[in-house]
Amino acid sequence: MALEAITPLLAIVIITALVFDFTNGFHDTANAMATTISTGALKPKVAVAMSAVLNLVGAFLSVEVAKTISGGIVDENGLKTEVIFAALVGAILWNLLTWLLGMPSSSSHALFGGLIGAAVMSVGWGSVNGGTVLTKVVLPAVAAPLVAGLAAMLSxxxxxxxxxxxxAKATSTGYRAGQIASAGLxxxxxGTNDAQKTMGIITLALITGGAIAPHSDPPLWVILSAGTAMALGTYIGGxxxxxxxxxxxxxxxxQQGFAAQTSAATAILASSHLGFSLSTTQVCSGGVMGAGLGRKGGVVRWSVASRMAVAWVLTLPAAALVGAGAEFLTEQGTWGIGLTAAILVAGAAVIWRLSRRNSVTHANVNADEIGTPAAPVEVEPVIIESPVAEATARPAAAVQSPSA
Structure with missing residues (x-):
């Protein structure tokens, strides 16, 4: 591929795709490391560093999902580069909004929704390959969380x-080690599934821009850059x-964390091998809920689960609407593309400022309240009801206030 084939617009699209990949990384860190961190099997910063390295390695293991994205979801013939840009705007803004609210929504479905909405606005419904969307996106989205949840419950x-x-002590130690191994898996x-989605989007942009031939595999530099962007986002930690x-x-x-992570990893790896572009968030959430139900006396907080389910249902259509709106603007010409980029930057800045009002970091991710030191994981919790972003457990023992 000649460098002169990379136009300014194509370069903007590639950079925006890597920004999405970065948001995907910190948005989905929880999939691998939430249970490992909450049970104390690994310290938070060590956990995200380990996850980042393995995400990068996983990006090189397969390109089947990337092929599904670049040549399956929408018809690449007649598709303009601006459509890819509009799709990414929809996906990024939805990712950032759900991160602000602490909702584990699907980065994958945000990307698919943005792509479908932008393509329909540009070309029409005929540009969407309904069969591929049904068999490789919708059906796995329904089946995979159920399979992972059932497997985790039985495990x-x-x-x-x-x-x-x-x-008891030896058993706990053994399963903590198992958790670390399963979290790595x-x-x-x-990496084999989500990093490839950005590879597929960049490859699709290169095809629509005439930089590479249709049906091409992702170039090596695309694989490397997408894997690196996701690894950096993962290390930031969502x-x-x-x-x-x-x-x-x-x-x-x-024991439950080990069962949840092993079941989720098995489902994700099998789907990657088959080219199914499923939501790793939904699979891992299903595994966590299944593991919660699998222990005698275990309780799943269905109020939190129901709010997550609402976010899952809304993700694809919401991202599609934003993607369609962004595509409407980009069709107006250079000023429309510039305005769309400005809206993206402004929206991201506002969300970031809002997040600073109630900051969650590695230092307080396991705390009883935001702003307090992390509570020991061995303390028996008392459940309290709160919004999704603040859903947590308060130890029975008193914890000092931050000002103490």
């Missing part, structure tokens, strides 16, 4: 039965969503 019951008469699986996944849905012991 949790099995692990408790096996370790029923074993030494989820991170690797995440602490708000980690808090919801690790504390908001249910309280997990190491």
């Amino acid at each position: 949790t019951r099995l692990t408790y039965r096996i370790s029923k008469n074993a030494d 989820v991170s690797l699986a995440h 602490w708000r969503i980690i808090r919801t996944m690790g504390k908001g849905l249910t309280e997990l012991a190491p």
